Amino acid sequence: MSVDDIVKLLDAITKLLNVLIWPAVILFILIRFGRDLRDFFSSLGELSLKGAGFEASLKRKQAEAAAALAAAAASRSDGDTNRESAAKEAKIAADVVSEVVTPRAIRRVSRSTVLWVDDRPENNIYARQALEALGVNFVLATSTDEALKRISRQRFDAIISDMGRPPDPRAGYTLLDHLRSTGDHTPFIIYASSRDPEHVAESRRHGAIGCTNNANELFEMVLSTLGRAV
The missing domain is CATH 3.40.50.2300 (Response regulator)
Incomplete structure (x- = not known):
């Protein structure tokens, strides 16, 4: 998967997460695009399927923020980013978001x-x-x-x-x-x-x-x- 493909994919994720069926969308993406993205999202913690509940809202915000941060890192790369390093950047983004994006924040x-x-x-x-x-x-x-x-x-x-x-x-x-x-x-x-x-x-x-x-x-x-x- 090229850098441009990763950036476009993550951009699509942030947009698709705005619809009501976002848990199903995430599931489709994880199945379709393999282990790298599965590892990325699993690091955010289990996504809740509780509808409009507070936990689901928090996880959604975390997922959107982490996906966008990963895309930002890929878009600012020097062009040598490969699949492994892109997955690493996604993991770093997920770790940052899970640490600092709290209900209080x-x-x-x-x-x-x-x-x-x-x-x-x-x-x-x-x-x-x-x-x-x-x-x-x-x-x-x-x-x-x-x-x-x-x-x-x-x-x-x-x-x-x-x-x-x-x-x-x-x-x-x-x-x-x-x-x-x-x-x-x-x-x-x-x-x-x-x-x-x-x-x-x-x-x-x-x-x-x-x-x-x-x-x-x-x-x-x-x-x-x-x-x-x-």
């Missing part, structure tokens, strides 16, 4: 609103879907100017930004520095191409929570941030 982040600033928002579809599954709402901006206009009109619980946006290779810091200089202390996370220690340290000196290029780490950072903000 969902209550705290549900209905939060996050501004995501990136000149190529299509690159972050799956990472957004993972958080949207838990009730997080996103407003998108593709430039620093657009972001500032949105911030002037609306309060956000957190801001996620890439780093370089033409013509500014440090646009993430340009936006962050402007906000901090005007007294705006909205939690700020940089989601770019690096998570090297020196870049993490630099982002914190500018006033960000941190920076990462890893979808699972971003997911954890956003949940932690929103949990403190509400």
Whole structure:
């Protein structure tokens, strides 16, 4: 199974999970696509078939978030991802979700609103879907100017930004520095191409929570941030 096939499959899973027959859909997918995906979903714990009950709702949110995170990891790969490594990424995503997506976490982040600033928002579809599954709402901006206009009109619980946006290779810091200089202390996370220690340290000196290029780490950072903000 190629990387594109895996991404398309996981994207289809997140969409199909929105229908009422989601347990049957999952069962079909597990049978059709073999052991890798069976292992992925089994790591989430047994999916409940209790209809509209709370346990079923929680498991559904976990499954949606984990599938989207796995797709995010595959979509950001360097093109060398094979079936084994894709299955590994799916397992990591499932482990992250099972650890941090609790009833309390969902209550705290549900209905939060996050501004995501990136000149190529299509690159972050799956990472957004993972958080949207838990009730997080996103407003998108593709430039620093657009972001500032949105911030002037609306309060956000957190801001996620890439780093370089033409013509500014440090646009993430340009936006962050402007906000901090005007007294705006909205939690700020940089989601770019690096998570090297020196870049993490630099982002914190500018006033960000941190920076990462890893979808699972971003997911954890956003949940932690929103949990403190509400």
